[in-house]
Amino acid sequence: MSFQNLLINHAGRVQYIIINRESKLNALNKATLAELNVAVTDAFNNAAVGGIIITGAGEKAFVAGADISEFASFNVEQGRQLAQDGHTNVFNQIANGSKPVIAAINGFALGGGLELAMACHIRIASNNAKLGLPEVTLGLIPGYGGTQRLTQLVGRGKAMEMIMTADMITATDAYQYGLVNYVVAPTELLPKAEEILNKILLRAPLAIASAIRAVNASLSHDENGFDTEIAEFAKCFGTEDFKEGVAAFTEKRKPAFKGQ
Incomplete structure (x- = not known):
């Protein structure tokens, strides 16, 4: 399948899924989420693929959130369906997948972008990354698992603070809180992700x-x-x-x- 919003690259048994909406800071719209579902499903079902690295195109953003224009006029039921579809088709699909998925966070990982990273099994951030859940500034809360996965990763108190203040944190802070596994220079981000994934691929x-x-x-x-x-x-x-x-x-x- 050819994708409009993703780039698919291979490095041996590693499959890269690159969110390719650089002019929109790789924001997640419905079409991108649908393509992610297909790409991840294909990778999980492909015996030649051992694991996945998800990252964003360009140097500014991993994923800088969701495409707000798509749901600005939604009612309660439409909002519920939006969250349910995202959980089922992408975020839980990644988290519960049978192959390791690593998020290589290059730049902003905000809102749905941080939620996407948290759904992955391991997170590596470039030292210029900024992470946060700004949903309350829009009158919303995280809807793709952010309240749950952030709490699991950093604890209730820090999760409450991050979600309620909507503040961004640095990669160094994210590492100290346990939100990311490693912080590296931007040039080392993908090599580090490949290093970890290739080590995993030596195992059963x-x-x-x-x-x-x-x-x-x-x-x-x-x-x-x-x-x-x-x-x-x-x-x-x-x-x-x-x-x-x-x-x-x-x-x-x-x-x-x-x-x-």
């Missing part, structure tokens, strides 16, 4: 998928995370990768996992 793919499910279960009110961990742990014993991992350990060699 089915075990990585199980780890994602188990960790996410710890945050769910609908399931017991310990029970999920036990179930996912048990499933690993039925994989060829487990046999390969044990054999490689015994034979003192590097494993060659096949995701089977």
Whole structure:
């Protein structure tokens, strides 16, 4: 499929999904969210893709929010549907995906942009990045998981402060709060993301998928995370990768996992 708002690049088993609306600071409109759903689905279903890096085109912004003009006249039901569709089709899809997704935050990550980054499994920021949830300045609150994921990452007090003041924070602050995993120079952003993702891709793919499910279960009110961990742990014993991992350990060699 050809995309109007995304660029898709490959570096080995790493697939880049680049939000390509630079003149709009890569703001998320309906069309971009729809394309993200397709691109992420394709990547998860493509055996040649081991993991995803999401970033923004240009140097100014990862994603500087949502396209406000699209929902300025919405009523309550339309607002509910907007949030529900975003959760189901993009943000939860990424968070619950079977392959690792890294956000490479280059510049502004505001509103829906920060929510997109928080849906990813790992976040790396350039040292000039600015992050925040400014929705209350519009008479709104974050609607794509921001109130939940920010609280999970930085704690209730700091999440309350960031959401209610609507202040932007620096990449250094984001690192100190636990919102991002690393802060690097802009020129090192994508190399660092690739370095981490390529290290993950050396591990057993089915075990990585199980780890994602188990960790996410710890945050769910609908399931017991310990029970999920036990179930996912048990499933690993039925994989060829487990046999390969044990054999490689015994034979003192590097494993060659096949995701089977």
